[in-house]
Amino acid sequence: MSTPSDATSRLHGQDLTLAYEQRVISRDLAVTIPDHSFTVIVGPNACGKSTLLRALSRTLKPAHGHVHLDGRVINSYPAKEVARRLGLLPQASIAPDGIGVADLVARGRFPHQGFLRQWSKQDEAVVAEAMASTGVSELAHRSVDELSGGQRQRVWLAMVLAQQTPLLLLDEPTTYLDIAHQMDMLDLCAQLHDERGHTLVAVLHDLNHACRYATHLIVMKEGMIVAEGHPATVVTADLVQDVFGLPVRVIPDPETGTPMIVPLDRRGVSR
Amino acid sequence: MSSTLTPRARARARQSPATPRGARPLRLFGERLSLLVRPRTLALCLVLVAVCVLTLVVSVAVGDYEIPLPAVPAAVAGYGERLDVFFVQGVRLPRALTALGVGAALGIAGAVFQSLSRNALGSPDIIGFTSGAATGAVAAILVFGASRVAVSLGAIAAGLATAALVYLLAMKNGVQGYRLVLVGIGVSAMLGAVRDYLMTRAELTEALGAQIWMIGSLNGRGWPEVVAVWVCLAVLGPLLVGLGQRLRFMELGDDTARGLGVPTGPTQAIALAGASALTGAAIAVAGPVGFVALAAPQLARRLLRTGGTTLVGSALMGAALLVVADLVAQRALAPTQLPVGVVTAVIGGSYLIWLLYTEWRGRRA
Ligand SMILES: Nc1ncnc2c1ncn2[C@@H]1O[C@H](COP(=O)(O)OP(=O)(O)O)[C@@H](O)[C@H]1O
Numbered sequence A: 001m002s003t004p005s006d007a008t009s010r011l012h013g014q015d016l017t018l019a020y021e022q023r024v025i026s027r028d029l030a031v032t033i034p035d036h037s038f039t040v041i042v043g044p045n046a047c048g049k050s051t052l053l054r055a056l057s058r059t060l061k062p063a064h065g066h067v068h069l070d071g072r073v074i075n076s077y078p079a080k081e082v083a084r085r086l087g088l089l090p091q092a093s094i095a096p097d098g099i100g101v102a103d104l105v106a107r108g109r110f111p112h113q114g115f116l117r118q119w120s121k122q123d124e125a126v127v128a129e130a131m132a133s134t135g136v137s138e139l140a141h142r143s144v145d146e147l148s149g150g151q152r153q154r155v156w157l158a159m160v161l162a163q164q165t166p167l168l169l170l171d172e173p174t175t176y177l178d179i180a181h182q183m184d185m186l187d188l189c190a191q192l193h194d195e196r197g198h199t200l201v202a203v204l205h206d207l208n209h210a211c212r213y214a215t216h217l218i219v220m221k222e223g224m225i226v227a228e229g230h231p232a233t234v235v236t237a238d239l240v241q242d243v244f245g246l247p248v249r250v251i252p253d254p255e256t257g258t259p260m261i262v263p264l265d266r267r268g269v270s271r
Numbered sequence B: 001m002s003s004t005l006t007p008r009a010r011a012r013a014r015q016s017p018a019t020p021r022g023a024r025p026l027r028l029f030g031e032r033l034s035l036l037v038r039p040r041t042l043a044l045c046l047v048l049v050a051v052c053v054l055t056l057v058v059s060v061a062v063g064d065y066e067i068p069l070p071a072v073p074a075a076v077a078g079y080g081e082r083l084d085v086f087f088v089q090g091v092r093l094p095r096a097l098t099a100l101g102v103g104a105a106l107g108i109a110g111a112v113f114q115s116l117s118r119n120a121l122g123s124p125d126i127i128g129f130t131s132g133a134a135t136g137a138v139a140a141i142l143v144f145g146a147s148r149v150a151v152s153l154g155a156i157a158a159g160l161a162t163a164a165l166v167y168l169l170a171m172k173n174g175v176q177g178y179r180l181v182l183v184g185i186g187v188s189a190m191l192g193a194v195r196d197y198l199m200t201r202a203e204l205t206e207a208l209g210a211q212i213w214m215i216g217s218l219n220g221r222g223w224p225e226v227v228a229v230w231v232c233l234a235v236l237g238p239l240l241v242g243l244g245q246r247l248r249f250m251e252l253g254d255d256t257a258r259g260l261g262v263p264t265g266p267t268q269a270i271a272l273a274g275a276s277a278l279t280g281a282a283i284a285v286a287g288p289v290g291f292v293a294l295a296a297p298q299l300a301r302r303l304l305r306t307g308g309t310t311l312v313g314s315a316l317m318g319a320a321l322l323v324v325a326d327l328v329a330q331r332a333l334a335p336t337q338l339p340v341g342v343v344t345a346v347i348g349g350s351y352l353i354w355l356l357y358t359e360w361r362g363r364r365a
């Protein structure tokens, strides 16, 4: 990979209007994903987080404006070329009836395969490693439809990891996971970020997780980005009140010192 | 799951965890060629080919006028007794080849429709194509008194128009599978009413002709039909099989497929057009033979355990199903000839129920 050009990051978009047919979700949106960051997007339900992620991964074509990947408009690349640079874990995927875990994870190799190259030793090694790092190796020969929601989520992540992309966009990777597996997942993301220098973008629901893991936080409301930057500088009680309509206290996380959000106790307290 | 290791479980344990179930890597020329082969799939495809060939030979030999098997090759080549040659070249061979071609076309088309709609019911029967074609044909027969070729053309035109209508009605931010099926059922019901109305107004003989056309039959099909269906198959079959891998990715969801670098929009459009044309060709030649397009892809994926759509498997299964069904239709109640559509429903239906039953029972055990 060439080094990113001076001022601009590998992945950014300007002047974006994102819409489903006539229904505009975001207007005049500008977004930059800092290189080698662990960017977390937070915001209330239906504020357009998934829509933004879909635009950044060229799954949704902006009604106006362009997303740039490595200095070029993302839609000008061949589809497989994008998929070798940028992996997407969508919010919802469908496992076909009866498909095996290893089959599904192996699908992540598609952008690297060609007509004559369907299953090289490298494909095999990468798939094995992706399954090991997400802890699903023991499930390799089970059917995906026999798995629990949490196991399934890890299988999908393994598929995206098998894509071996330096940029990863993950839409709610921790849903369906119990607290321990949520932390495992986030630690894995942090490891990909710290040790391999991957750029990660994740939509998370838990603000405390976001504050603890993000190096760059994007806060959205009604299709707009209302705040961004390091969690320590961005997250305030006023912001959370404004964006989520929830009165909170922000205190330092006793474990990491990052901001920690504690909702005020509203029971019996008139506001 | 049993606790003792079966030989298969032991073989799995030995296999690299990364290699998909039931598959073996095959690497040649210093990795310049690397493939995953699935022995079970290959073996069962060969079995299906053998079933097709054997049934073809038997279909050509048996009938009210029996031809001894040793005399069949000569008759196929045009030597041998005149009557043998007449029956083989003029009647039975084209009929059996038509059955194979129509079955394969319906198998592929059904698999494509099911894959695109992500719904086992998403066959041309259900999403309105067949119903549209049948209505077009009935209108052509009853209202315009059309010739056979005109009936076929009317059927294709009406089938395509209906499929397009259903597609447009079901479309909202791309086509959702269940919407396609629901709209298709609604449109089919309305077209069925139109057909019934036309029938009530028709002369008895005409109504009977239209009724037989609607069940689907291979009676009296000759070389023009063979050429028509096999030319379509030769052009569209490889095109669709070539799209097969992309279709299997699109079954994971549009966003997932696009994230992996599959151009979903063009793939959907090309696959839909190709499968519609194949269905049209099959219906034009044999009428709306029921159930093959619905059952063949399901039978193939369950038998081959591919965990996804298999277009080649569906084609072979469709061909085998229809050629066997046609042999049964000719011989079961001989000399009475059954329409093949009746038999496909009985054979295909019972086989599918049996497969589903064993699969569900196996899962509970
Ligand atoms: N495929 C779609 N068609 C129409 N509207 C959609 C579609 N997907 C999402 N939306 C709408 O866009 C808005 C933003 O959705 P989304 O980006 O999924 O929100 P979030 O991920 O922040 O919860 C919502 O109002 C939702 O109803």
Ligand SMILES: [Mg+2]
Pocket (backbone or CB within 6 Å): A049, A050, A051, A091, A171
């Ligand atoms: Mg979302």
